Amino acid sequence: MDKLEKSTKKRYLFFITTIVLSIILAVLFFQNRIDILTSDVHLINIAGRQRMLSQRISKHVFAINLDQGVIANKVYLDSLKGLTSEWQKNQNYLIAANKDLPNSDKIDDLFNASRPSTTKLLNAALKILDNPNSPDILGSSINTIRQEESPVLTSMNNIVLEYQNTAEKNLSDLYSITYLVALIVAMVIIGQFALVFLPLIKKLKEKSNSLQLANIALETSNKEIQEKMDQVNDLQADLKVKEEHNKIFIDKAPNAMAMFDNDMRFLAASDRWRSDYNLSDKEITGKSLYEIFPEIEEEWKKIHQDCLAGAIHHEDEIAYKWPDGRVQWLSYDIRPWYISPDTIGGLLIYTLDITAIKEKEKEKLRIEEILDKTNEVARIGTWEVDTINGKIHWSTVTCEIHEVPYDYVPELETAINFFKEGESRDKIQLAVNNAIEKGISYDVEVELITAKGNSRWARAIGQAEMVDGQCVRLYGVFHNINDIKVTENALNKANEELSAIFNVGPISIIGTDMNGLITHFNKGAENLLQYSAAEMIGKMTPEIIHVREEVEKHGKELSKIFGKTISGFDVFVEHARRDSFESMEWTYVRKDGTHFPVQLITTAIKGPNGDINGFLGVATDISETVNNRKKLIEAKENLEVLTKKLTNQNRQLADFAHITSHNLRSPVANLQTLSSFYKDSESEEERSELFEKFEIVIDHLSSTLNTMVEVIQTTDDSTKATKELSFEKTLIKTQEIISSQIEQSGAIIKSDFSKVPTVVYNDIYLDSIFLNLISNAIKYKSEDRIPEIYLESKIENSKTILSINDNGLGINMDKHGHKLFGLNKVFHSHPEAKGVGLYMTKVQIEAMGGSISATSKIDVGSTFTVVF
Secondary structure, eight states, rough: HHHHHHHHHHHHHHHHHHHHHEEEEEEHHHHHHHHHHHHHHHHHHHHHHHHHHHHHHHHHHHHHHHOOOHHHHHHHHHHHHHHHHHHHHHHHHHHHHHEEETTTTHHHHHHHHHHHHHHHHHHHHHHHHOOOOOOHHHHHHHHHHHHHHHHHHHHHHHHHHHOOOOHHHHHHHHHHHHHHHHHHHHHHHHHHHHHHHHHHHHHHHHHHHHHHHHHHHHHHHHHHHHHHHHHHHHHHHHHHHHHHHHHHHHHOOEEEEEEEEOOEEEEEHHHHHHHTTTOSSSSSSBBBHHHTTTTHHHHHHHHHHHHHTTEEEEEEEEEEOOOOSSSSEEEEOOOEEEEEETTEEEEEEEEEHHHHHHHHHHHHHHHHHHHHHHHHHHHHEEEEEETTTEEEEEEEHHHHTTTOOOTTTOBBBTTGGGGGGGGGHHHHHHHHHHHHHHHOOOOOOOEEEEETOOOEEEEEEEEEEEEEEEEEEEEEEEOHHHHHHHHHHHHHHHHHHHHHHTTTTTEEEEEEOOOOOOHHHHHHHHHHHHOOHHHHTTTTOOOGGGGHHHHHHHHHHHHHHHTTTOOHHHHHHHHHHHOOOOEEEEEEEHHHHHHHEEEEEEEEEEOTTOEEEEEEEEEEEEOOOOOOHHHHHHHHHHHHHHHHHHHHHHHHHHHHHHHHHHHHHHHHHHHHHHHHHHHOOOSSSHHOOOOOOHHHHHHHHHHHHHHHHHHSSSSSSGOOOOOEEEEEHHHHHHHHHHHHHHHTTTOOEEEOOOSSSEEEHHHHHHHHHHHHHHHHHHTTOTTTTEEEEEEEEEEETEEEEEEEEEHHHHHHHHGGGTTTOOOTOSOOOOOOOSHHOOOOOHHHHHHOOOOOEEEEETTEEEEEEEEE
16 A cells, blocks of 8 residues: 555656646746737827828827917927837838738738828928928928828828728637637646546556445546636636637727627726716726617617627718717727637727817818808919929819910910910919929019900919929919009009100109198109209198298298288198289209299199198299200209319329229339349249239239220220120139238138129229238238238129128227228338228229228228128
């Protein structure tokens, strides 16, 4: 018996060890499968969140467009940045994790199919983040997001459903494997039992048949009980695992999901489900769906029963009307979940509240309808060109503008022929080319020749849609402005005619307000009275052009006639105030004090209601004879011409003297310096090089002298003897003239004439300007640094600008700025400072109708700006 007992113990230990190992292996296996299911749930959560993120990105972009506040936009932009970053991170994670899935090819196909739309939507959001203040980018990005929002949601729904199918398949596989493992364990147990206990039973049978029979009966009974208990335990374990997995899957879902048993009782519900259906504060687990929502119609109950029988019901959008009258738009999916491959445990219901989306779509359709009506009323038509496929689309209004049928399909090659040949066609061709090649939008007025041969003016507005630097679409509007243009031309013509009448040369027309302040002063008045309109309008009364004694005399006459004292401005308009007019001779006084007789007619200016709002005086010079008047005008003009000629000649003589004394000083000083270098030079090569510089300076000196002689011999139009001059060549010439000064000072001269390389100017004046300003920059250099001079030309307000900047001593502008360009004004103790160069430069520039100004800071430098 001891030997049997020892043998029995060994066999029992072996049996227990085998059972424990089997349990450990089973636990490890099931843990691995649970990890796979957990990973599936995590992927579903991430994919579902991607769908939610794409919606939030779209909402934020629309909110940015609607809310123009600076603070609000910053909040939206910061939030949008976080959403796009999270979206990219999740997308990369899903793509990377997909490699380990058994159906990765199918999910890869779904990702590849969704990539164009998701990429466009994301890139549009990123463009807004990069350019938050650009209306053009914001508008184009919003259009892109509106187009791609629905495809992105659909593709993400498909991806989420594919992940759900994968999770359900893994869960179903787990059930099948659980039964298989349970069967294997049972077979192992039976095998171990046969291996361990059968020999023992055989020995015990030899000891006692009766005991053996009893043991066999007991063992058989125990085996049956154990198998039944194992089956019960396995079933309970399976159901518990599946229930836990389903609960985790539902509870963690980012969308509205709920799980029901066969009696439509809640087993689990996501937070979004509770939030969407106002159930957050209610305990619903174990309660029937029909108890929570008693208003559910029989039609829905029938759908639930069909799905409990194995059907799947899906709707992209459906309107549900609640008892309180509220309409909710839903997208939903109802499908059964399985305890085993053939046993349905209940239903899974997934819903998505798309009410906000439907409302936006409705609002969008309403706005588009309003825009269509507005465009039709305003005669604004839309057009679009697909540059990739070469197709053009015209709206009905655009077809009406071109007088073609509504079904007319324009061709890319011939559409340009609708624009009138010449200026209009060239203008639109240039604008379209710039839009396609450079993405530049345009807004031009052009003349069309319609299909019926009629001329019609239109305003063409175009915008390019660029993708990766290539124009894929050109779109815009046509606005029929023919009536406006015709009216505008008629108004312009009428205005020109009225202006011609008003500004007729020999007639003075002066308008005033009720108090006598001049409001109109025509060209004839300027010619006759020598005053400019700017001097008179809003500043003077007509009394200034009358002889005071005449006004007082006529005032006394009127006072006698009307029985009241009339003086001042009333003398001229008393008859007009009384709904009459007065025509009489007056003596006008010119600005220069000379007198001449006129015939003056004064009338009232009345408004639409007949109210007087001003007065008008029309005067004609009535000098004795036209010939005498012409002689006097000619004599006056000759005198003015002679005076101007003498003034110009005097100014030229002064300029010549200054130029001679100043401009020749630099080349003479340069010759003296070169002569000193020549004497001190030791090598023949150095002397040869200096001799070449002698020749260059002497040539420039000779040229300057010849030019000055020609100037002094010419008439007063010398300042008008202009030609196109190169800034670069003038600078090179100046550097050659003062080469010794540049070499001694080590000055660095740089220039940028790329924006405006030339100017039409008097060559001697331009040489003088360059020479004076550059030599001054070197002369007044700082001892603490190498002189640097920078010249730049550009265009501002349609005028050529030249700026010369240096890093020299600088000038105290607060102290000397008002006398900077004065004659013989010096601001430094330099021995060569004469106070002539800047004065002469200013005189020359102003003689050519330009101006010069300066900015400066002590020990920083100066900048001189010449406006040609």
